[in-house]
Amino acid sequence: MTTRQPNVELERLYRESGWTLQQFAQAINRIGTEHGTPLTYTKPSVHQWLQGHMPREAVRPLILEALARRLHRPVTSVEAGFPLSPDQMKEPSNPIEGLFDLDRADMDPSRRGVLGAGLFSVALTIPGWPDVVGRMDAMRTDPQRRIGQSEVRAVKAMTDRLSDLDDEFGGRYARPMAAAFLVNTVAPYLKATASSETRKSMVSAASFLCYLTGWMAVDEGAHGRAQEYYVKSLELAGASGDHMTYCHVLRGMSVQAANLGHGVPAVRLANAAAEASPESGPRMRAFMAGQQAHSYALAGEKANALSSLREAERAVNRAESQLETFGGFSSATLAYSTAEVRHALGDTKGSIESLQDHFRLRDSTDSKRSEIRFGAMLAERQLEIGHLEAACATWAVALDSYPEIHSGRIDEQVGRIPSLLFPYRSNPTARQMYERSRELCTK
Known part of the structure; x- marks a missing residue:
C-alpha cells in the first residue's frame, strides 16, 4: 500500500495566494460558472488536493487560471504539481x-x-x-x-x-x-x-x-x-x-480583458500593443492611448490612466482625417473611452456625461450594435445614481433595435434589466420596462 504524498507545489502556490481554503474553492467555482460549467467545490476539496489527491483533468485548467488571476502571472501545470495534458505535450506548429x-x-x-x-x-x-x-x-x-x-x-x-x-x-x-x-x-x-x-x-x-x-x-x-x-x-x-495587424490584435485582446474586468492583463496587453505599434499618425496613437487609459483605470492606476487619457485627447485634436489610418479613433470614441475611465475610477456621474457626449458625437459610421450596447450601459449607470425614469427612457431606445441583433454581449445586458428593475415595479414607467424586457428575454 502506497502513502499519498502532499502536493508541495500546489501548497506553495496556495500560500503565495494568501487565500483561505474557502476563498480558493470560491475562485474556482466562479471560473467554472464563467466557463459554462458551474461548480460547487468547498474547502475540503481544496484540502484534499493539497494532500495529494489529483483534481479531475477538466478542473485542472480552472485551478491554474484561478491562481494566475490571483498571482498576476502564468501558472503552469508543472508548477502546480499536475501532469501535462496531451495537448500541452504537442510540439509547436x-x-x-x-x-x-x-x-x-x-x-x-x-x-x-x-x-x-x-x-x-x-x-x-x-x-x-x-x-x-x-x-x-x-x-x-x-x-x-x-x-x-x-x-x-x-x-x-x-x-x-x-x-x-x-x-x-x-x-x-x-x-x-x-x-x-x-x-x-x-x-x-x-x-x-x-x-x-x-x-x-x-x-x-x-x-x-x-x-x-x-x-x-x-x-x-x-x-x-x-x-x-x-x-x-x-x-x-x-x-x-504585418506589424500593424499584430499590434491591432494585441489591443483587441486588451479590450477583451478590460471588458471582462481584468485590469492587470488589460494593461499588459495594451502596453504591448502600444510598444509594438510602428510609427503612425495621431489617430492611431489615440487608438492605443485610449485603451491604455481604460486598462490603467481598471487596474487602479489613476495617474497613468489620466495621463494616457490626456495623450489620447491631444492625439485626437491633432488628427485631421481618418483617411489612411488603421482602426480609426474619433471624438465619439474618445468620449466613450473617457466614460470607461471615469466609471472605473468611481465617477459614475462623470461617466454618464461622457457617454451622453459619445451619443451626441456619433455619426453614420458607428454601428447599430454599439449604439444598443452603449445605450444599455448608459441606462445601467443612470439607474446606479438614482435616475430611474431616465434609465427607463434610455433602455426603451436601446430595446427598439434589440431584436435585429444577434449578440451574446447585448443579450447579457438585456437579460440584466428585469433583475435591476425588480425593486422598482411600483413605478409605472419601471414596471412597463420590466415587463417589456422580460418578454424580450423569453423570446
Whole structure:
C-alpha cells in the first residue's frame, strides 16, 4: 500500500495566494460558472488536493487560471504539481496548422455551444513579434494550386462584407460564415503556390480575418475561442511581417480583458500593443492611448490612466482625417473611452456625461450594435445614481433595435434589466420596462 504524498507545489502556490481554503474553492467555482460549467467545490476539496489527491483533468485548467488571476502571472501545470495534458505535450506548429480544426469546430452547429465558451485565460502566453516574424518560410505549399493578387483582393473584400454583417447583425450571426470562409477558401489559399509578394499579402489578409473572427467570438461571449483566434492572428501577422495587424490584435485582446474586468492583463496587453505599434499618425496613437487609459483605470492606476487619457485627447485634436489610418479613433470614441475611465475610477456621474457626449458625437459610421450596447450601459449607470425614469427612457431606445441583433454581449445586458428593475415595479414607467424586457428575454 502506497502513502499519498502532499502536493508541495500546489501548497506553495496556495500560500503565495494568501487565500483561505474557502476563498480558493470560491475562485474556482466562479471560473467554472464563467466557463459554462458551474461548480460547487468547498474547502475540503481544496484540502484534499493539497494532500495529494489529483483534481479531475477538466478542473485542472480552472485551478491554474484561478491562481494566475490571483498571482498576476502564468501558472503552469508543472508548477502546480499536475501532469501535462496531451495537448500541452504537442510540439509547436507552424501558423497554418490547427486553423482547419479551429474553424471546423465553429462551423458545426451541434458543437459550437460546447466548444464556443472556452476558458478565458488572463495569463495566456502571447507570442512576441521576434518569435513569429518570418515564419512564412516554414509553411508547406501545394504545387497543384496557384494564387495571385486577385485571390488576395477577394479575401479582403469578403472580410469587409463579413465585418459589415457583424456590425449590422452581431457576432452570433456572422461568425459561422467567417469560419466557413476561413476553412473552405482561405486556408487552402495559404497552402497554395504564389509569388513571394502574393504569399505575404495572403497571409496578412488571413491574419486580419482571424482577428475579425475572434472579435465576433467576443461579441458572442465565446471568450476562450476568441483568444484562440487572436493568437492564430498574431502568428499569421508575424509570418507575413504585418506589424500593424499584430499590434491591432494585441489591443483587441486588451479590450477583451478590460471588458471582462481584468485590469492587470488589460494593461499588459495594451502596453504591448502600444510598444509594438510602428510609427503612425495621431489617430492611431489615440487608438492605443485610449485603451491604455481604460486598462490603467481598471487596474487602479489613476495617474497613468489620466495621463494616457490626456495623450489620447491631444492625439485626437491633432488628427485631421481618418483617411489612411488603421482602426480609426474619433471624438465619439474618445468620449466613450473617457466614460470607461471615469466609471472605473468611481465617477459614475462623470461617466454618464461622457457617454451622453459619445451619443451626441456619433455619426453614420458607428454601428447599430454599439449604439444598443452603449445605450444599455448608459441606462445601467443612470439607474446606479438614482435616475430611474431616465434609465427607463434610455433602455426603451436601446430595446427598439434589440431584436435585429444577434449578440451574446447585448443579450447579457438585456437579460440584466428585469433583475435591476425588480425593486422598482411600483413605478409605472419601471414596471412597463420590466415587463417589456422580460418578454424580450423569453423570446
